[in-house]
Amino acid sequence: MTVTDTLPRRSRAGILSVWIAAAVAGLAIGLFVPSDLRAAWMAVALGACLLLAFAVQLAGGRSHGFTVRVAASVVGALAVLGIVSLGFGLAAVVPG
Template identity: 65%
Template sequence: MPGPELAPRRTVGGVIAVWVVAALAGIAIGIFVPADDRAAWLTVGLGGTLVLAFTIQLSYGRSQQFVERVAASVLGALVVLGVISAGFGLAAIVPG
C-alpha cells in the first residue's frame, strides 16, 4: 500500500478547465441557439458546468478545500457566461 502523497497534485487546472468549458458552451449556444432561447440555454450551460465542477473536483480525491475549489469553478463559469451573455445583449442592440 503506497504512503500518502508528499506533494499533492495541483487543483488549479481543474478550476480553469471548467471555465474553458463554460466559454466553449457559451460560444456554442451563441452560434446554434436562436436569440429568443439563449437565456434559457445559458442557464442549462451553467448547470452543466456545476455538474462538471463536482465531477472534476471529486476525481482529485482530496477533501481539503473541496468547497472552495467547486465554488471557484462555478463562480468563474458564472462570470464567463455572464460576459458572453452581455455580449449577446450588446449584439442584439446594435442595428445591422
C-alpha cells in the same frame, strides 16, 4: 523555509477547465441557439458546469478545500457565461 501553496497547481487546472468549458458552451449557445431561447440554455450550461465542477474536483481526490474549489469553479463559470451573454446581447442591440 518553505512556502506552502494555497491552491495547488492541479486544483487551478481543474478550476480553469470548468471556466473554459463554460466559455465553449456559451459561445456554442450564442452561435447556434435562437436569441429568444439563449437565456434558458445559458442556465442549462451553468447547471452542466456545476456537474462538471463536481466531477473534476472529485476526480482530484483531495477533500481539503473541496467546497472552495467547486465554488470557485461555478462562480467563475457564471462570470464567463455572463460575459459571453453580455457580448451577444450587445451584438443584438447594435445595428449592423
